Amino acid sequence: MKTTLAFDVHGTLVDATKVLEPLSEFLGEAAPQVFDTWKYKQREYAFRRRLMERYVNFSVCTQQALDYACMHHQVNLTDEEKNQVMEFSKSLPAFPEVREALLALRNMGFRMFALSNGPLHEVKDLLKQADLASIFKEIFSVEKTKTFKPDPAVYEYFLRHSHTGHKYTWFISGNSFDVIGAKNVNLKAIWIQRSQKTVMDPWGVEPDKTVKNLQEVVEFFKENRMK
Template structure:
């Protein structure tokens, strides 16, 4: 196989890209009723905010702890007094969240076409491996690279460099695949290419000077988008 024919390495963000973080909605609906979606959105926003703040402060805790503290904040924000058992159930949901419908067929096709696939996450390696296995998509990945291994969070440029080292790839030959704009801009700023997965029609990408290399609405469109970019 010539160098030109070698498929690039793909680094897949996990939470929100492969795995649907709103998989907690069923549990939330039984606990908070019609506030479930707002609660879920606020929880996710604070989870990410806490990881950003921890990264900037260089005051690392595992992503699971950011998730737990964000849950506590969200309960206080909505003045909802969940029991310790209810909070435990919600945190347990984060260990077994479902994959989006397009994920399994897309990963299967990409793997068959010769791409090297890695899961690349702020989550701990154990948590990510459990998620991927539960969603029945673990078999598609060559490995899992976690920010926990160097005690930082995306979009710290250090984590993208660490990914390249762990995957034995180069920035010019590596794509980040993410639905999170902060992750896309972080990867491109670090020298990688990046595909933004625009999972909702109303999603807005940050109006920065850094924009996605490609945009797809469905992971099953990724291969054709990557090919067009190369061409």
């Protein structure tokens, strides 16, 4: 069986920090703090809804987290401005090296998939506008599992429906919770640490490989001759 590579999307393939551009336009110097709170609460809301067994799609978590961030920092974004920020977040650019690196990995013979917490139609549109969608054999969302990564059910669902096995699958993410989630179900995992300020959660779980960008993933597999 060929080796499967499964990629997270936000923060791994596309640059979520670019949404700071419209936020800065509307909020000025307050934008970075609002952004950090927004992204933190976005994940928290997804995790809390999983624990409560009250699933909504990830866009709802994103919208409610933005509302919270604005209230918390006491900034005023109009409904129209919030809509503009939300729409911008659906058309994020790929990191500079991503397309070339993904093509190189596909040409090496790997089975290529994307796996995201986002709604399937939004993830497909996001990857299409970033000129990445056609590289993948298939794009997966958590929607059919009614839960979110790092729930083991998400990774197991992916394995079943991509027709691959644990020992043949590498999961690649820029998010530490995602790497730990993949390792929890005995997948091999690569963590893309794009900033030295980003740290792995201190749970005693380590990725099989840590890299700075996707090009280093290509180099890793070339060196190890894994196909």
